[in-house]
Amino acid sequence: MKITRAGDYALNVMVYIGSQEKNKLFMRNELSEICGIPDSFLGKILQSLAREGILYSERGKKGGFKLLRDPSEITLYEIIKAVEGDIKINDCLVDSNFCAGLSNCNIHSVLNKIRDSFIEELKKYTLENIIKG
């Protein structure tokens, strides 16, 4: 029941970029050093964020990453989802056959509600909220 390290790193690097000069491009290895995140691993994280339209990325010399939107328009949910995929909370939600043999699937409708409100909570907070404290 934990956010993965990749998710935590993603939050950190997004907060850093969001707190700097707008439109400046940051190179991966620069971000790696500043945020203390292993370079290659950070590569995968930044790619996920770029694929989801949260970061802009540019290849080649003078390439790098920057935000595509204002920090006030980026929620924690988007960031976590970009690197970890959909939030599921339990196995039954993944595979509807899983609970077939188990006693009571009211459980899973309750867990669904809990998951939904967890997601709502993650959507409440934006990068800006974090940057401004």
Add this chain to the structure above:
Amino acid sequence: MKITRAGDYALNVMVYIGSQEKNKLFMRNELSEICGIPDSFLGKILQSLAREGILYSERGKKGGFKLLRDPSEITLYEIIKAVEGDIKINDCLVDSNFCAGLSNCNIHSVLNKIRDSFIEELKKYTLENIIKG
């Protein structure tokens, strides 16, 4: 970001016991068969629940397990916590040194709030809520 299988099994077995005749003792292997949970693994789960004062357990011939409280007095939070331990959400909450080198620890105060409201959500639902649908 998922409840473990042990947590899911715990909910299932608790719902089953809670839906049966009050005060009846159930043997582990009986519960194992009915709920489709591997016998030894269930042993550990039932022990956790008993240690936390959610289940009563009795050893020896005619031993078994039963609820210690009414299903309306047992929350999902207690059950999950009994088998999975405290809910942490991210590494920084576990080890306050972890984020020392990272850019911004407002992140972790926000994650703390999110964790707290997740716990509140888990406390909202009781076994009775699930049993009655």
Add this chain to the structure above:
DNA sequence: TTTAATTAAGACTATTATGGTCTTAATTAA
């Protein structure tokens, strides 16, 4: 046109956590 510097993609490996088994001890009823 070539080269150097960057990101993209994904195969691969190492480490850690989860899921599950097994054995021995303690407890109780018969």
Add this chain to the structure above:
DNA sequence: TTAATTAAGACCATAATAGTCTTAATTAAA
């Protein structure tokens, strides 16, 4: 005393996470 149960925890297998590495694509500039 014995059989049937739970308690505890060592142990093992599998899966997920964390991290590395290599090759390709892209771009700016020499």
